[in-house]
Amino acid sequence: MRDYKSLEKYLKDNEHTWLVTGAAGFIGSNLVERLLNLNQKVVGLDNFITGSQSNIDDALSCASKNHGKSISNKDLNDKFELIEGSIEDLDICRRAIKGVEYVLHQAALGSVPRSIQMPEKTNSININGMLNMLIAAYEENVKRFVYASSSSVYGDHPSLPKVEEVTGNPLSPYSVTKFVNELYSDVYRKIYKLESIGLRYFNIFGKRQDPNGAYAAVIPKWILGALSNSKIEIYGDGNTSRDFCYIENAIQANLQASFCAFNPQIKQVFNVAVNARTSLNELYTLIRDIIKEKMDIIIPDPEFLDFRVGDITHSQANIDKAKKFFDYQPEVNFRVSLENTIDWYIKNRT
Numbered sequence: 001m002r003d004y005k006s007l008e009k010y011l012k013d014n015e016h017t018w019l020v021t022g023a024a025g026f027i028g029s030n031l032v033e034r035l036l037n038l039n040q041k042v043v044g045l046d047n048f049i050t051g052s053q054s055n056i057d058d059a060l061s062c063a064s065k066n067h068g069k070s071i072s073n074k075d076l077n078d079k080f081e082l083i084e085g086s087i088e089d090l091d092i093c094r095r096a097i098k099g100v101e102y103v104l105h106q107a108a109l110g111s112v113p114r115s116i117q118m119p120e121k122t123n124s125i126n127i128n129g130m131l132n133m134l135i136a137a138y139e140e141n142v143k144r145f146v147y148a149s150s151s152s153v154y155g156d157h158p159s160l161p162k163v164e165e166v167t168g169n170p171l172s173p174y175s176v177t178k179f180v181n182e183l184y185s186d187v188y189r190k191i192y193k194l195e196s197i198g199l200r201y202f203n204i205f206g207k208r209q210d211p212n213g214a215y216a217a218v219i220p221k222w223i224l225g226a227l228s229n230s231k232i233e234i235y236g237d238g239n240t241s242r243d244f245c246y247i248e249n250a251i252q253a254n255l256q257a258s259f260c261a262f263n264p265q266i267k268q269v270f271n272v273a274v275n276a277r278t279s280l281n282e283l284y285t286l287i288r289d290i291i292k293e294k295m296d297i298i299i300p301d302p303e304f305l306d307f308r309v310g311d312i313t314h315s316q317a318n319i320d321k322a323k324k325f326f327d328y329q330p331e332v333n334f335r336v337s338l339e340n341t342i343d344w345y346i347k348n349r350t
């Protein structure tokens with residue numbers, strides 16, 4: 001098994017072709033940036049339903065800066081192609097995947113509450129779109145298909161920390177779609193011999209996560225709220241807890257899962273988290289304290305609202321399986337990761 005540093009070193013010297021779906025989104029654009037930094041060739045596919053051109057522009061700009069003088073914008077453009085289109089269209093998936101060796105499938109309609117408002121669209125993108133991607137990946141005979149699953153698959157099962165093999169009943173349309181993704185992936189592994197690996201992300205956070213709108217994730221939403229002196233809302237009593245996981249860990253998991261030895265005998269889903277638990281009250285205090293160390297501003301007290309339907313109360317992952325199968329070694333210092341994220345929002349707030 002190769003450790004992450006050695007994998008990065010290998011990639012720097014060996015160009016491969018990747019498809020990142022959802023490239024204009026939070027996780028997708030961070031994957032694009034890292035792959036370009038590692039001298040890889042990348043095709044991005046996105047329909048911009050929640051992603052943005054500014055995420056792509058920022059990813060390309062960061063990649064060119066990190067390269068210093070060794071890579072020009074022209075070279076970068078030769079290494080990156082963006083296809084605008086929907087994974088709901090099989091022909092678009094087939095076009096995007098031509099010549100691709102590794103697929104990092106991130107495109108989906110995220111958010112539990114949005115899926116409760118928009119079950120049909122969530123189903124169409126997350127299930128039909130994923131099936132299209134599996135069909136296209138099989139036809140193209142890709143080397144590895146890594147896709148974004150979610151901790152929401154654990155549903156109503158109360159046990160903590162969550163181990164991959166013990167799941168409950170889904171609590172929202174979104175969690176149904178991610179569960180079905182895993183079922184399809186399993187069938188493609190068993191019948192079509194596609195090397196497909198699911199990553200169950202637990203509350204990933206970091207730069208370029210959308211802080212705006214009704215369906216924004218808690219960390220960017222609260223950082224922006226604190227910076228702009230607007231309302232910070234806590235659903236429930238604030239004791240709800242999450243295993244918050246820095247974007248660097250998600251990047252590492254995607255790259256390691258793409259190159260690890262593939263064991264067709266086991267169910268290929270892995271928790272991507274840090275095996276820690278932070279309550280919403282603790283999160284609020286941390287964000288407030290970090291920002292106050294950096295800026296002299298007034299940050300409002302949180303407003304407590306009712307619990308939201310479909311939300312799970314506590315979430316924490318056991319990450320032994322990812323450690324065992326692809327040497328996943330996450331950054332676990334939550335405060336430092338949060339500080340990096342806050343610094344980015346202070347510089348780039350919109």
Ligand SMILES: NC(=O)c1ccc[n+]([C@@H]2O[C@H](COP(=O)([O-])OP(=O)(O)OC[C@H]3O[C@@H](n4cnc5c(N)ncnc54)[C@H](O)[C@@H]3O)[C@@H](O)[C@H]2O)c1
Pocket residue numbers: 021022023024025026027028045046047048049050051052085086087088105106107108109110111125129148149150151200201202203204205210217
């Ligand atoms: N961020 C998290 O904490 C988290 C947790 C669990 C799972 N996930 C999963 O990780 C993946 C990435 O999430 P994210 O946080 O980056 O979300 P995001 O909304 O920032 O990114 C998703 C991207 O997919 C694109 N997209 C959506 N539908 C599409 C379609 N039909 N065709 C092409 N592109 C489409 C969007 O425009 C967007 O750019 C998703 O599959 C999500 O369900 C994320």
